Amino acid sequence: MTSACSMQPSSSKRAALASFDHAYxxxxxxxxxxxxxxxxxxxxxxxxxxxxxxxxxxxxxxLMTLVA
Known part of the structure; x- marks a missing residue:
């Protein structure tokens, strides 16, 4: 059984939405x-x-970055 903490994004769309670029x-x-x-x-x-x-x-x- 896989725990939620060890799961990786399961699709390219999820990976894109979870990226730093998207968060920025x-x-x-x-x-x-x-x-x-x-x-x-x-x-x-x-x-x-x-x-x-x-x-x-x-x-x-x-902290990765601050958008001021």
């Missing part, structure tokens, strides 16, 4: 929409390796 593009759009800085964070989760947040990194997350 989302952060840029959110920055323009909200007027607030956005952080691109590395999560360590293989299903969502990057996420965008309006707050800085929390425990077990690494």
């Amino acid at each position: 593009a989302v952060a840029v759009r959110m920055r323009h929409a909200t007027g607030h800085p956005q952080f691109v964070l590395r999560t360590g989760d293989p299903l969502q390796p990057f996420r965008v947040s309006s707050t800085g990194p929390q425990r077990h997350q690494a």
